[in-house]
Amino acid sequence: MSGAYGQAAARPTGTPPMGWNPWNAFRTEVTEAKILAVAQALKQTGLAEAGYRFIDVDDGWWLQRNAQHRLIVRTSMFPSAVMPDGTTSLRPFVDRLHSMGLLAGLYTDIGRNACSQAWDPQSPNLPQGSVAEREIGSMDHQAQDMRLIFGAWNFDAIKVDACGLADFGPDKPAVKNGTYRALGPYIVRGQVSADQTAKVEALYASLKREIDTVRPQHDTALAICTWGEADVVRWGNRYGTSWRTSPDIEPTWKSMLANFDTAAAHPELAGPGHFNDPDMLELGNGEFDADHLDAARAHLSLWAMLNAPLILGSDITRWSPALVAVAGNREVIALDQDPLARQAxxxxxxxxxxxxxxxxxxxxxxxxxxxxxxxxxxxxxxxxxxxxxxxxxxxxxxxxxxxxxxxxxxxxxxxxxxxxxxxxxxxxxxxxx
The missing domain is CATH 2.60.40.1180 (Golgi alpha-mannosidase II)
Incomplete structure (x- = not known):
């Protein structure tokens, strides 16, 4: 390992992040072993050498926030997080990825609670404990969380969701029954005029400042995830490496085109270090699997023309050589990674x-x-x-x-x-x- 923080060599400055995220493949039912198996597959197939080097951890990794407000890792998911003194740390996991020449990304929410708590109530991997202990989002804890994630744990990137600002209003059943505290909503999905945009922007601006405080002069990737809500296209490029322009992608041709269109509508916002994000690639899933290679090639072509982050979202360990060849096409990747970073x-x-x-x-x-x-x-x-x-x-x-x-x-x-x-x-x- 090399560099001031001991991480693997950084991605080329100013280009869209490339890598893999477990959400579309596993949702919250992911494990350290599954993630490392995909990381190894990226190495063995040559996809890591082609540029897919960020390995992200999405929702579900946290157990709770303790009495000192420190985030506690779910050790049943990450056995390597168990420390001799009884604390938990994702540093061993990050060090493992860095030793493989890969980069590490983590997930949080800009509110008090996370998307799984709103949308996956039956998940076995929801935060546990009291109402306060289950508030694992970054609100009111930005400085402490960023010191932990980027300092002590040494991550290279962070994806910051916004369900905590949208899905825990006083009318929600889980808020009414006391499972969660009410917040906002600051974002009313599909109703931009009802959003408290200034508050949403201020929270992301503050988070960006805290990241820069921990890692000044460092190319740390921040993925803003408000799904095109809260007028993010107006302010996202001030703070984010990328900003989501759309709802979550689904493994269908219709969904892919809809998400593409949201990003294609704003070419003027993209440039070196700042990119419209129509969400993860669905290569290997649904209508983009090994039986639909024309669609898979079209999907990657469109994301490359957008200079979008190229984040794979399926189980690479199960991929056919044909899918690997699609994702690993160096000439298509070069369009996405072109240093001019001018969106089509x-x-x-x-x-x-x-x-x-x-x-x-x-x-x-x-x-x-x-x-x-x-x-x-x-x-x-x-x-x-x-x-x-x-x-x-x-x-x-x-x-x-x-x-x-x-x-x-x-x-x-x-x-x-x-x-x-x-x-x-x-x-x-x-x-x-």
């Missing part, structure tokens, strides 16, 4: 056909022709719209084949298929972006 813009939308254009640091362009529908269609983009000059060469980033470009880039696309190209001037010269 939608230059044409006609029915189920959509054309995206993205400028890259070397002066080339990325073009995506997208069939959003369930019937074949033909799409075309005049090369005159690319802002390039002279003879052009296109490279298909999925077949890795090059050919000269004519007056237009055209394709006959199957249902749910995306053509992803990199287009450069034949001379190879770098021009004004």
């Amino acid at each position: 813009v939608v230059v044409e939308r006609n029915g189920d056909g959509e054309v995206l254009l993205k400028s890259l640091q070397d002066g080339s362009r990325a073009v995506a022709l997208v069939n959003r529908g369930d019937a074949p269609l033909h799409l075309s983009l005049p090369t005159s719209k690319l802002g390039l000059h002279g003879s052009l060469v296109t490279r298909d980033l999925w077949t890795h084949k090059e050919q000269p470009a004519g007056a237009a880039i055209s394709a006959d696309l199957l249902p749910r298929q995306t053509l992803l190209l990199r287009v450069r001037e034949a001379s190879g010269g770098k021009r004004q972006r």
Whole structure:
């Protein structure tokens, strides 16, 4: 291990985080062994070398907050957290990941309570104890929690949810019966005009300051997760490495497109170090599994055109070589990780056909022709719209084949298929972006 905090080498500054999160695969029923098995699979398949290096821990890891307000780890989930003095620590787990050349991310909530307490009431891994002991969110404990998470435990990233601000209002049954204390709501889902946006922003701003206090001058990733609520597109890039623009993704084509659209609507907000986040990749799940590789390739293509964080969300240990090849396509990943960090813009939308254009640091362009529908269609983009000059060469980033470009880039696309190209001037010269 290396670096001032003993962590693995940091991700390239200013690029979207890449890695894996257990939520879509395991929800709260995850274990240290399952996480480490996926981490090992990322190493063995070459996906870690391709860039997927953040290993996140999502909801469910906490047992309670003790009388000194310190977060206690659920040791049945993380056996390595048992310390000789009777305390608990995630430092051994983080050290293990760092020794593998990986990075570690943790989950919390900006309110008093977490999403599982509102939405997974039957989970076996909910916080335990009194009402106060079950308040494991960061509200009123930001400084102490960030010192613990980024100082003592040495995490590299944090995902900060907002169910604590939305789902524990006085009208909720679990609040009425005394299970939880009432809070807000500061966020009223689907009703932006009812949100207490200033309070939500202030909480995330304060959390960011506490992180920077613990790790000044350090590239620590903060993922803001208000699901597009509380007008996060207005302020998210002031504090977050990424900010969720949408509700939770589901493993369906419809959900993927809906989430894509929320991020595609705001290309002006993205740039080096700050990215719209349409949620995790569903590669390997549902309509993006090994039986739906065209859809899987389209999914990754669209996230790459957005410069979105590439966070895998299924059990990698069960993946076929074909799925590994999709997720590990270095040329597609390079679009997402391009240092210019300029998000693609939608230059044409006609029915189920959509054309995206993205400028890259070397002066080339990325073009995506997208069939959003369930019937074949033909799409075309005049090369005159690319802002390039002279003879052009296109490279298909999925077949890795090059050919000269004519007056237009055209394709006959199957249902749910995306053509992803990199287009450069034949001379190879770098021009004004």
